[in-house]
Amino acid sequence: MFEPILDFVACPDPQGTHRMAYWSWGEKSAAHVVFCVHGLTRQGRDFDLLAQALVASAKDAGLPAIRVICPDVVGRGKSDWLQDPLGYQFPQYAADMAVLLQSLNTQRAIERLDWVGTSMGGVIGMLMAAQKLPVPVQHLVLNDIGPPVSWKSILNMKTYVGEVGKFQTVQDAANAMWQISKSFGPHTSEEWLALSQNMVRRLEDGTYCLHYDPQLRVPIRAVTEEQAKAGEATLWQVYDLIQCPTLLIRGAESELLSAAAALEMAQRGARAQVVTLPGVGHAPTLTHQDQIDIVLQFLGLPA
Numbered sequence: 001m002f003e004p005i006l007d008f009v010a011c012p013d014p015q016g017t018h019r020m021a022y023w024s025w026g027e028k029s030a031a032h033v034v035f036c037v038h039g040l041t042r043q044g045r046d047f048d049l050l051a052q053a054l055v056a057s058a059k060d061a062g063l064p065a066i067r068v069i070c071p072d073v074v075g076r077g078k079s080d081w082l083q084d085p086l087g088y089q090f091p092q093y094a095a096d097m098a099v100l101l102q103s104l105n106t107q108r109a110i111e112r113l114d115w116v117g118t119s120m121g122g123v124i125g126m127l128m129a130a131q132k133l134p135v136p137v138q139h140l141v142l143n144d145i146g147p148p149v150s151w152k153s154i155l156n157m158k159t160y161v162g163e164v165g166k167f168q169t170v171q172d173a174a175n176a177m178w179q180i181s182k183s184f185g186p187h188t189s190e191e192w193l194a195l196s197q198n199m200v201r202r203l204e205d206g207t208y209c210l211h212y213d214p215q216l217r218v219p220i221r222a223v224t225e226e227q228a229k230a231g232e233a234t235l236w237q238v239y240d241l242i243q244c245p246t247l248l249i250r251g252a253e254s255e256l257l258s259a260a261a262a263l264e265m266a267q268r269g270a271r272a273q274v275v276t277l278p279g280v281g282h283a284p285t286l287t288h289q290d291q292i293d294i295v296l297q298f299l300g301l302p303a
Contacts, residue, residue, distance in 0.1 A: 005025075015082070015083040020100060021077055025052065025054075026067040032064050034067070038121050039283060040120045040157065043076045073096070075212055085213070085215035086222075088216050088219050094128060097128060119144060126147075130239075144250055146239070153256040158221050165209055183282050185279055240269040242269055251282055256283075
């Protein structure tokens with residue numbers, strides 16, 4: 001299958017600027033753009049299969065071309081690391097996405113913008129969709145995320161975020177990541193290795209570590225339960241502002257997002273359409289065809 005193009009955009013931060021990397025699939029001239037934004041310790045190549053499916057579906061159906069943009073959120077993948085680790089928070093992430101969106105819109109006027117966000121990427125999507133942007137989000141897909149995040153999940157994040165490890169091979173790294181990622185649902189060893197290839201970077205001594213800045217742990221470990229509750233209240237206010245059609249994909253065994261929370265998301269604010277996936281926790285990888293088809297259909301594309 002075709003490969004993405006890696007590009008960068010310069011984004012301001014309190015210490016100066018940093019470069020955010022993004023992977024671009026499809027034709028640069030496409031006026032329909034889909035942002036796919038990853039979770040907390042992941043990176044943009046998580047969406048390879050979904051991006052390929054989005055581009056191919058539109059092309060095969062004779063629909064207007066689609067360009068898929070998969071950023072590496074700052075501190076991850078090919079993007080720069082921040083000088084101040086306390087900057088690894090949602091205001092910076094959303095500001096970076098606004099800069100990228102403006103840059104893309106300058107290159108080619110965007111006529112339709114859709115957003116697919118897994119976990120952290122979904123929170124960024126909610127922040128973007130709630131704003132009156134020059135290019136508004138027209139369809140929002142939230143992958144196992146909403147305003148409430150269980151405190152148990154946050155405590156779990158405190159245990160592993162920042163532990164980038166050191167591995168002799170990519171397979172060793174994949175094996176280690178699987179131990180903390182089994183909630184992603186069933187995957188063959190080949191599927192998991194494919195998902196893991198871009199999750200590591202090679203060190204000078206030939207070994208590997210995970211791809212992200214270990215200092216991501218700083219703001220995570222600083223969060224208190226009271227701050228988490230206040231953040232949830234703020235995100236409900238954001239969610240209630242969203243007016244575009246919204247799809248919530250929830251893993252039936254998700255520890256992060258409860259069934260009760262999903263029900264509330266269906267009844268207020270964006271009134272999300274909810275699809276629950278059996279046998280999956282947090283978060284569905286959107287790499288299996290049945291999961292990809294859910295996204296395609298919601299975006300009005302043939303599965």
